[in-house]
Amino acid sequence: MQTRLTINGTPHDLDADARTSLLDALRNHLDLTGTKKGCDHGQCGACTVIVNGRRINACLTLACMHDGDEITTIEGLGQPGNLSPLQAAFVKHDGFQCGYCTPGQICSATAMLQEVKDGWPSHVSGNLTGAMDLTDAEIGERMSGNLCRCAAYPNIVDAIRDAAEVKA
Amino acid sequence: MNTHTKMDAHHVMDAPDHRNRLDDMAQGILGTTMDRPDGPLKVTGTATYAHEDHPAGMLHGVLVRATVPRGTLDGTHDAAVLALPGVRRVLHGDRFLRNPAQGTANEAPVQGSREIFYVGQPVALVVAETFEQARHGAQRLVLQMTPGDAVTDPTADDIAVERDPDEQSSMGDLDKAMKDAAFSVDQTYTTPGHTSAAMEPHAAVAWWDGDKLTIRASAQMLKYNKNEIADSLGIDVRDVHMLAPYVGGGFGGKLGISPEAVAAALAARDLGAPVSVAMTRRQVSEATMRRSETVQQIRLAADADGVLTGIGHVARVSQLEDEDYAEPVTQATPFLYRGKNREIGLELVRVNATCAGSVRAPGEAVGLTALEIAMDELAVAAGIDPVELRRRNIPEVDPSDDKPFSSHTLEAALDDGAKAFGWDGRKTKTTDGDWLVGSGMSSAVRVNMIGESHARVTLNPDGTLLIETDMTDVGTGTYAILTQIAGEMLGVTPDRITTVLGDSDLPESAGSGGSWGASSAGSSVFLACERIRQEIAKTLDCDEGDLTLKDGIATAANRQVPLAQVLGDAPLTSTGVIEPGKTSEAVRQATFGAFFAEVGVHRVTGEVRVRRMHGSFAAGRILNAKTARSQCLGGMTFGIGMALTEAMIFDPRDGRLVNGDFGEYHIPVNADVPQLTVNFVHERDPWANPMQAKGIGELGICGAGACVLNAIHDACGVRVRDLPATLDRILDGLPEV
Numbered sequence: 019m020q021t022r023l024t025i026n027g028t029p030h031d032l033d034a035d036a037r038t039s040l041l042d043a044l045r046n047h048l049d050l051t052g053t054k055k056g057c058d059h060g061q062c063g064a065c066t067v068i069v070n071g072r073r074i075n076a077c078l079t080l081a082c083m084h085d086g087d088e089i090t091t092i093e094g095l096g097q098p099g100n101l102s103p104l105q106a107a108f109v110k111h112d113g114f115q116c117g118y119c120t121p122g123q124i125c126s127a128t129a130m131l132q133e134v135k136d137g138w139p140s141h142v143s144g145n146l147t148g149a150m151d152l153t154d155a156e157i158g159e160r161m162s163g164n165l166c167r168c169a170a171y172p173n174i175v176d177a178i179r180d181a182a183e184v185k186a
Numbered sequence: 187m188n189t190h191t192k193m194d195a196h197h198v199m200d201a202p203d204h205r206n207r208l209d210d211m212a213q214g215i216l217g218t219t220m221d222r223p224d225g226p227l228k229v230t231g232t233a234t235y236a237h238e239d240h241p242a243g244m245l246h247g248v249l250v251r252a253t254v255p256r257g258t259l260d261g262t263h264d265a266a267v268l269a270l271p272g273v274r275r276v277l278h279g280d281r282f283l284r285n286p287a288q289g290t291a292n293e294a295p296v297q298g299s300r301e302i303f304y305v306g307q308p309v310a311l312v313v314a315e316t317f318e319q320a321r322h323g324a325q326r327l328v329l330q331m332t333p334g335d336a337v338t339d340p341t342a343d344d345i346a347v348e349r350d351p352d353e354q355s356s357m358g359d360l361d362k363a364m365k366d367a368a369f370s371v372d373q374t375y376t377t378p379g380h381t382s383a384a385m386e387p388h389a390a391v392a393w394w395d396g397d398k399l400t401i402r403a404s405a406q407m408l409k410y411n412k413n414e415i416a417d418s419l420g421i422d423v424r425d426v427h428m429l430a431p432y433v434g435g436g437f438g439g440k441l442g443i444s445p446e447a448v449a450a451a452l453a454a455r456d457l458g459a460p461v462s463v464a465m466t467r468r469q470v471s472e473a474t475m476r477r478s479e480t481v482q483q484i485r486l487a488a489d490a491d492g493v494l495t496g497i498g499h500v501a502r503v504s505q506l507e508d509e510d511y512a513e514p515v516t517q518a519t520p521f522l523y524r525g526k527n528r529e530i531g532l533e534l535v536r537v538n539a540t541c542a543g544s545v546r547a548p549g550e551a552v553g554l555t556a557l558e559i560a561m562d563e564l565a566v567a568a569g570i571d572p573v574e575l576r577r578r579n580i581p582e583v584d585p586s587d588d589k590p591f592s593s594h595t596l597e598a599a600l601d602d603g604a605k606a607f608g609w610d611g612r613k614t615k616t617t618d619g620d621w622l623v624g625s626g627m628s629s630a631v632r633v634n635m636i637g638e639s640h641a642r643v644t645l646n647p648d649g650t651l652l653i654e655t656d657m658t659d660v661g662t663g664t665y666a667i668l669t670q671i672a673g674e675m676l677g678v679t680p681d682r683i684t685t686v687l688g689d690s691d692l693p694e695s696a697g698s699g700g701s702w703g704a705s706s707a708g709s710s711v712f713l714a715c716e717r718i719r720q721e722i723a724k725t726l727d728c729d730e731g732d733l734t735l736k737d738g739i740a741t742a743a744n745r746q747v748p749l750a751q752v753l754g755d756a757p758l759t760s761t762g763v764i765e766p767g768k769t770s771e772a773v774r775q776a777t778f779g780a781f782f783a784e785v786g787v788h789r790v791t792g793e794v795r796v797r798r799m800h801g802s803f804a805a806g807r808i809l810n811a812k813t814a815r816s817q818c819l820g821g822m823t824f825g826i827g828m829a830l831t832e833a834m835i836f837d838p839r840d841g842r843l844v845n846g847d848f849g850e851y852h853i854p855v856n857a858d859v860p861q862l863t864v865n866f867v868h869e870r871d872p873w874a875n876p877m878q879a880k881g882i883g884e885l886g887i888c889g890a891g892a893c894v895l896n897a898i899h900d901a902c903g904v905r906v907r908d909l910p911a912t913l914d915r916i917l918d919g920l921p922e923v
Contacts, residue, residue, distance in 0.1 A: 050231075056386070
């Protein structure tokens, strides 16, 4: 099935089985293995990518549903020597150990900070409208779709808070 | 292979090393919070895990699972699957692994796909051109099975019990001590099965060049793993090349090779093409390793001052047939506390369920957790502060054999932790809105050891440094600490150091597991560097002890010479080898710590939230304060999961694992974990190794769950003895709203 995906600004013409998930398209067809497969069921968040500005689980969507979409993967956020503020903060705060969930965490956090900026409330927000304070509870709540078995959670919270403050 | 030259440095740990040589070095990077050198690769998605090197023409394999707990596989309807588009092969047979190899097995586990021993046993592999085709073929493959008699309930009354004589010990008269005790506890505690649940599922990519196999795998211990692969395939180990430069978590689940690796190698040989096999998450849960469930009977007898006079700890665990491993639940019980009257035992029953093996801190993770709940019960019964109760029960020597401790830091950790947490001013039996709030604590202990380990260090004329060993970094920080040890010893800045790991052609290390990786691999690097220092000193005509190396400059006897000048044109290479010796037996070596937690229990729903949690730990010399802390955070979080949510549930009717994915097996998520705090207590343990460092990878989970459960009791009066403390186990005991 022919699908045109724009990934990290570069158009790719994918010719893949209609059953191919966006995750498997990235990993197996386009050799963009930065996006990880941890569960293939939308339960761990390791495959989080940003599609048209929103974070989604790439394992829960078929590649052929994204014809014409703009997709940002971890490879598009920064490279060794040219890290994004969040990537640099994850290194500084040890926001990972084995590193397998990390690209998903960082893609998720990148989009999450925009959601906060746009005033999207979460389960722990004090009210549904108005500016959101990026408290530790807000970060923890909004990042709970990204599992980390090494459990770098406190460091992930520190890294995101740090990067958000630098950005602000 | 490890050739011996005069530049080798071979050290057997037969005597304590009091020199504290690393304290004399000048570079100033060891023990710091240096960032991981592998960090930039990991945060950009450019670190290559097992399933991320895709050789041209690579085919995809998907495993097929048995659906009965015992029986025979009489046939598979291959033809229908082979007719599907893209399907190239259906494999099964005598070389398929029934289950993974145990840690350090060094040989193949039970093999063969004709006899079925548990639900989920991999019995076939479907290989196709694409993953989607292979998955479809695997789903369509019809298995002809004859069910046999299975044992699926480890708690059945009539189940046969095995008692390994080496695991049973008895001293004094515990029954009498219990009768005479001023205060006592006699309770049964249960813990469910746990799964390692590393985020990277087990995966392998295999290809052959003639008789030579190259396999990229997700593996913790290459020295053993390559032999396990060779034995499984019936080939010479010299024809096996394993690569595991980055491993997406292990936690014991990748100590030995597992079924996907051998299946990939078999298929690649058969098809003459590279083959990848990645387990699904459910397959990881079913067909790798589980920590056995435990039933633990604990008896504590104490005098009027709370000093223990007796300890009974008898645990029952389960295992698949033809496997020797039994979760060593009582491993730390003999030496942790006082009490000369003892009954300690381990019982094993056989079940048709996922193979039992190592999950982070086998033994102490569950054994100490139960013991520390019992200690809390004793503290409550005796009316003694739980920290004080533990202080009063620290033995002078190992009570089981009167051996001295190499170093004992439990009291220091208790004191440090109590202070850091604010134990004296803690919230106890109080409320905060709808939350019942309380605090709890527990001790941490983990046995300490090293394994034989080799590493090669090369100091180049341009001042750069190369470290090579088959050691793995499973997230533990190996890249960082080996870089720091070598940089510290040889005065080289980290940016000029390359550390190469995870390649079975490199000098053989102990591997990652049992908290011994940093001490073992680190010591081998230390020894190689020490040998290189001696060579530099010889060139400069000074004693090695008088040599200062910093930032690429050698200083000796008021002379400063750039290393490049000392070396001339030739690199200096040394292979360091550390081997365990008499210090393993002469003294009792362990790491110690203490946990403190404050929890809230919702008065209406019974929901438990950990509000804050602290750990103070001593593990000898800390090699990297940042990565060591991260290891502790990880262990403590495993403890939160063990206390509150984690349980493998097997259907007793048919042995099926009910909750083999993250939707149903609940590991802690970010919102479940507060901003944990960690302190390290200063220690140098001369008996451990030449670095005076000890393992830190597992200490953080050992007993961690107990401090949460003890805090629940303090908050709401409910004593949870059957883990985890899910709502149903708390609700009935809550006070009336």
